[in-house]
Each structure stands twice: as C-alpha cells, then as structure tokens.
Amino acid sequence: MLKDAGLVTDRAAGTRRVYRLNPAGVAALRDQLDTYWNRALEGFQDIAEQPTEE
Numbered sequence: 044m045l046k047d048a049g050l051v052t053d054r055a056a057g058t059r060r061v062y063r064l065n066p067a068g069v070a071a072l073r074d075q076l077d078t079y080w081n082r083a084l085e086g087f088q089d090i091a092e093q094p095t096e097e
Contacts, residue, residue: 049068
C-alpha cells in the first residue's frame with residue numbers, strides 16, 4: 044500500500060525486499076497535511092474570533 048502511494052521504494056536483496064522512504068512521496072504527503080491543517084486551523088480561528096451573542 045505504501046509503495047502504491049509512492050511513499051516507499053523497494054529493491055530485491057537476495058530473498059528479501061529492502062524498503063526505503065521515498066523523499067519526494069513523503070514531501071508530497073507533508074504538503075497535503077500542511078494544507079489540510081492550515082485550512083482547519085484557519086476555520087477554527089474564524090469561528091473563535093466571531094463575537095459571541097449574549
């Protein structure tokens with residue numbers, strides 16, 4: 044699953060497979076997560092800064 048998502052690469056080493064993180068894939072995931080959390084936090088900030096009705 045991680046390989047299909049582009050987060051890891053693999054190579055054969057005899058009868059084993061050696062997996063490594065794919066820096067480009069991890070950077071893309073990080074970018075998506077940063078965007079998601081920035082939007083979520085901005086939305087929370089907008090709600091928190093709205094004046095309360097009393």
